[in-house]
Amino acid sequence: MKYIVDIAGQRLVVEFDGTHVSVDGDKMSATLESIDGTPVRLLRVGDTVHRVLAKRDGARGQYALDVDGWQFRAEAHDERTRAIRDLADASRASAGPSPLVAPMPGLVVRVMVAAGDEVAAGQGLVVVEAMKMENELRAAVAARVTAVRAVAGTAVDKGAVLVELAAL
Amino acid sequence: MFNxxxxxxxGEIALRVVRACQELxxxxxxxxxxxxxRAPHVREADEAVCIGPPPSSQSYLLGDKLIEVALKAGAEAIHPGYGFLSERAWFARAVRDAGxxxxxxxxxxxxxxxxxxxxxQLMISAGVPVVPGTTTALRDAKEAAAIADTFGYPVLLKAAAGGGGKGMRVVRAASELESALASAQREAQNAFGDDAVYVEKYIDGPRHVEVQVLADMHGKVLHLGERECSLQRRHQKMMEEAPSPAVSxxxxxxxxxxxVAAARAAGYVNAGTCEFLxxxxxxxxxLEMNTRIQVEHPVTELVMGLDLVQWQLRIAAGEHLPFEQKSFTPRGWAIECRITSEDPANGFLPSTGRISHLHLPSGPGVRWDGGIEAGSEVGLHYDPMLAKLIVHAPxxxxxISRMQRALRELVIDGVETSRGFHLRLLExxxxxxGDMTIQWLEAHLDELTRxxxxxxxxxxxxxxxALAAHQDKQVRATPTAADSTHSESHGASWRAVARREGLRRE
Incomplete structure (x- = not known):
C-alpha cells in the first residue's frame, strides 16, 4: 500500500506491506498495534516502540496525532484518494479563507477590526474571555474583513462566526 | 485533632485535603x-453538600453559605484550600466569629x-529587604538622581500606570538619568495618559524564589527551604522545583x-509562603506573603519529608510543631508540572471537553495530585489546572529525566493539555x-510552542x-460487528504479526 501523508508542512510518501514500511524510500520494519480498551496504539519502528494517539479529526483521513509528546495535525490518503482531494482542493482554493469562529464559549471583550480592513496573518482580530483569561483570536492567513459578526460585551457559543474573511 | x-x-486541592483528613x-x-x-473530591469525602450553581460567585465564593453548611454538618473547622476564599481576611474572621x-x-x-x-512598610520595619525605590511619582531628574544614589545603579524607571514594558527604562549611570526620565515620562503619557514615573532598584536576572514557613500557635516558626518558581507565563507558574538551583x-x-522574621512580624500562624526576587x-x-497552602507545596513535601496539609490541620487543632530548624535539609530534588487544559500550540486557549481516556504515570518517585478522572467534564467555570505531576529523585x-519519563507515560485524551509543552520545556x-529568570518563559514562548x-x-x-488510516479503513470496510472477528483480517493480521515479532525477540 502507498499512502501520501501531509504533516508538519511536508508531504511524505509512506509505503508498507504487513511488516515493513518505507518513508520516501528508507525501508524499516514497522507494526502498529491497538491496546484494547484505550485509544493508545503502539508503533514499533525498527527496534523502538512509540506510544501513539491517532484520532480522527474532521474529514476522513484527517488525524490529530500525539507521538512521544509532540502533537500533529496530519492527513493521510491512499494515492487515488489523494489525487481526487488535490483536484477538489485546487477548485476550492478560490473560495477564500474560512471565517474566524469562537474556539470555545466565552464573552467577546474587544473587536479590533472593522469590515473592509486588510489583516495580516497572525494579526489579532477579536479578544474573547473564557476561564477568566483574555484570549486573542488571530487571523490564520492574510485576508480582507468582509463582515464583523462579533459584538463586544456579548456571549458567544463555541463555533459562532465572529469575523467573515475573504482572500485579498 | 478535629472530628x-x-x-x-x-478540584485537586479539595481531594488533597480529603486525603489528609482520611489519614488523620x-x-x-x-x-x-x-x-x-460527580467530581472525585465529592465522592471521596465522607459527606458532600451542594452549595449552588456552577459560577463560583454563586457557590465556592459564598462565605456565609459555607459557614452555614459547616455548622449544620457539625464540622469544627474549615480548610479553604488555595484560591477562592483562602486569602480573604473577612472570611477567616467570619469563620472564627461563627465559633x-x-x-x-x-x-x-x-x-x-x-x-x-x-x-x-511592615517588612521594612522588621528588617526584611524589599526592592528599594519610591512609592510616589518623581518630580524631576534631580529628585530621581538623589534617590538613585541611595541604593546605587542600575535603576529602573517605571510608569505608575505601566504595563507591557511601556514607560520603562533601565538606567545604568547617573549621566543617562535625565534623558531616560524624559523619554519614560513621554512614553507613559502617550501610552497611559499619565506621566507619573517611579524609580526603583533594577534587579538583574531576577528569579522567583519562595520560602515555605510553618508556624504553630505557640510561637514556634520554622522555614522549610525554598521553591524555585521562575518559569511563569502571565504570572502563572508552569513548573516549580525544590530546592532552587540558585540557592546554596x-x-x-x-x-x-x-x-521567619517576616512571618513573625505579621503574627503568622499555620503554613505560609514568602515570595522573594x-x-x-x-x-x-x-515581594509578598501568600497566606495559604500553595499549589506547588508538594515539591517541598517531597524534599523535606513531611505532609504540609496534615500539619496545617494539626497546627489549627493546637498541636506543637515537634521539629527543630536543623532537622530540615532538602533531600534530593523534586519537580512539579502543572497540567492544564490549555492548548499551547494555540496561544494557550482553554480547551474544554470530556476526558475520554486517562492513563496516569506511576513507578518510583512519581506523584499525581489530580482532580480529574476518565469521564470528567472540563468546562470553563473554573481554573484550567487539571492536576499536578510531581517527581522526586536523588x-x-x-x-528531570524522571519527569520526562512520567510525562511520556501520561495519556489524557479528550482535551488539549500542556503535557507536550512541559516536555519541550524540559528539553x-x-x-x-537551571539558568532561568522570571522573564525566561515569556521570552522563549514562541520557540517552545511554534x-x-x-x-x-x-x-x-x-x-x-498512514498505518492508522489504513487500519481504520479496514475497520470501516467490515460489513457488520458480528462479522468483525473473522473479516477484520487486515487489522488482526497486523496485530498477529506484531505479537509474533515480539515473541521471537524474547
Missing part, C-alpha cells in the same frame, strides 16, 4: 457546585500582609531566617542547566498516521 472538617474548595482519621465534608456533582476554626492564619495576619504598601545552603539559611548576585528582596538531572538547555518537531519524530508520526 470533622469542611473543605471549602474543589478526621471526617471530611466536601462542598460542590452543580457542575462538580469555627479557620485552617490558616488569623484574619489579622492576612490583613497585615494583604495590602502591598502596608506589607512593604548558606543562602537558604539567610533567606529562611528572613522568611533573587538576583544574580544572591541579593534577595521580599539529583536534579535524575528528577531546553537553559531549563536543564518550534517544529525533529525530523525523526515527523517521520515516525507519518508512519503512524
Amino acid at each position: 470533622k472538617v469542611l473543605i471549602a474548595n474543589r 482519621g478526621v471526617r471530611s465534608v466536601a462542598v460542590y457546585s452543580e457542575a462538580d456533582a 469555627l476554626i479557620f485552617v490558616g492564619p488569623p484574619a489579622e495576619a492576612i490583613d497585615a500582609v494583604g495590602s502591598k504598601t502596608a506589607a512593604r 545552603p548558606e543562602l537558604r539559611a539567610r533567606m529562611g531566617e528572613t522568611a 533573587l538576583d544574580r548576585d544572591g541579593q534577595f528582596y521580599f 539529583t536534579r538531572a535524575l528528577a 531546553h538547555p537553559d531549563v536543564r542547566s 518550534g517544529s518537531a525533529p525530523d525523526d519524530t515527523i517521520r515516525i508520526a507519518a508512519i503512524a498516521v
